Amino acid sequence: MTTAASTIRQLPAPPGRLTRPALFLDMDGVLAPLAETPDAVVPDARRTAVLRALAQRLNGRLAIISGRTLAEIDRIAESAAASASGVHGLERRRADGSLDRAAADPAVRDAVAAFQDFARTRPGIIVEDKAVSASLHYRQAQGEAEAVGALAERLADETGLTLQPGNLVVELKTPGTDKGTALAAFMAEAPFKGAMPVMLGDDLTDEDGFRAAEALGGFGVLVGPPRATAARHGLPDVDAVLAWLDAVEETP
Incomplete structure (x- = not known):
């Protein structure tokens, strides 16, 4: 088969x-x-x-x-x-x-702030601010995958930003x-x-x-x-x- x-x-x-x-x-x-x-x-x-x-x-x-x-x-x-x-x-x-x-969706700033708050108490999490999008890298904190995914999905629902999952990274981007x-x-x-x-x-x-x-x-x-x-x-x-x-x- x-x-x-x-x-x-x-x-x-x-x-x-x-x-x-x-x-x-x-x-x-x-x-x-x-x-x-x-x-x-x-x-x-x-x-x-x-x-x-x-x-x-x-x-x-x-x-x-x-x-x-x-x-x-x-x-x-x-x-x-x-x-x-x-x-x-x-x-x-x-x-x-x-x-x-x-042009950057204004909600990207909200996503960056939320990602930074999340990363503050989680070693290994990296926030990347690309102006038109915000990324949360968890390659060095793979145990946080479930929490990262839940946060990204909630923010996507709240902001209307496009959720772009990647290889051990999530990104919220201008649609x-x-x-x-x-x-x-x-x-x-x-x-x-x-x-x-x-x-x-x-x-x-x-x-x-x-x-x-x-x-x-x-x-x-x-x-x-x-x-x-x-x-x-x-x-x-x-x-x-x-x-x-x-x-x-x-x-x-």
Whole structure:
């Protein structure tokens, strides 16, 4: 009997030759290993070199789409990607350098304050204020998972903010965008327009990107352990991602 889990485990690696691809890459868990704290992820010479070479090979059809802010994306990737989207689509920089930034929902300030109150008496809990969203990281306090989830759900109900669960993090964000809307916006513009979108992600937040890529004639690539996913291909870890990005070629 074939189970869902066994089907997911058998996801094939993405092909090494693609017809006019446009690559959309998550940061944490895809381009960079997951770390205990957000600021523990630092630039890496290999990653930067791979991204710069890839952007050149694909004539700029490369974008990083992350839950991190644009400033954090640029810090970690050393500005190797001209096109980037931060905070699940709430910030987006086009290839020409122009920016789209959503106005922050005022309720984000309430979420930040509530998260800070929660973290004050719980060692290992980290609050991240992204202006348009608030994140509560509990990687170093996994015993608080139930309390973190309950708090986030209550605040989402009270404020109308969008609850975005992630890998040992919850985020309350200004409504209106996700990684899928960011990918679709890029695909409507040069240099991505008319290309085949390929989204690489590891987290539940990347499923919107996988679905958007599929809808636009491309596919998703799940990085990491098997799970239910809209992705059609898989890679085991960050090293495999970088090796594939370094080798992938555009067919004539």
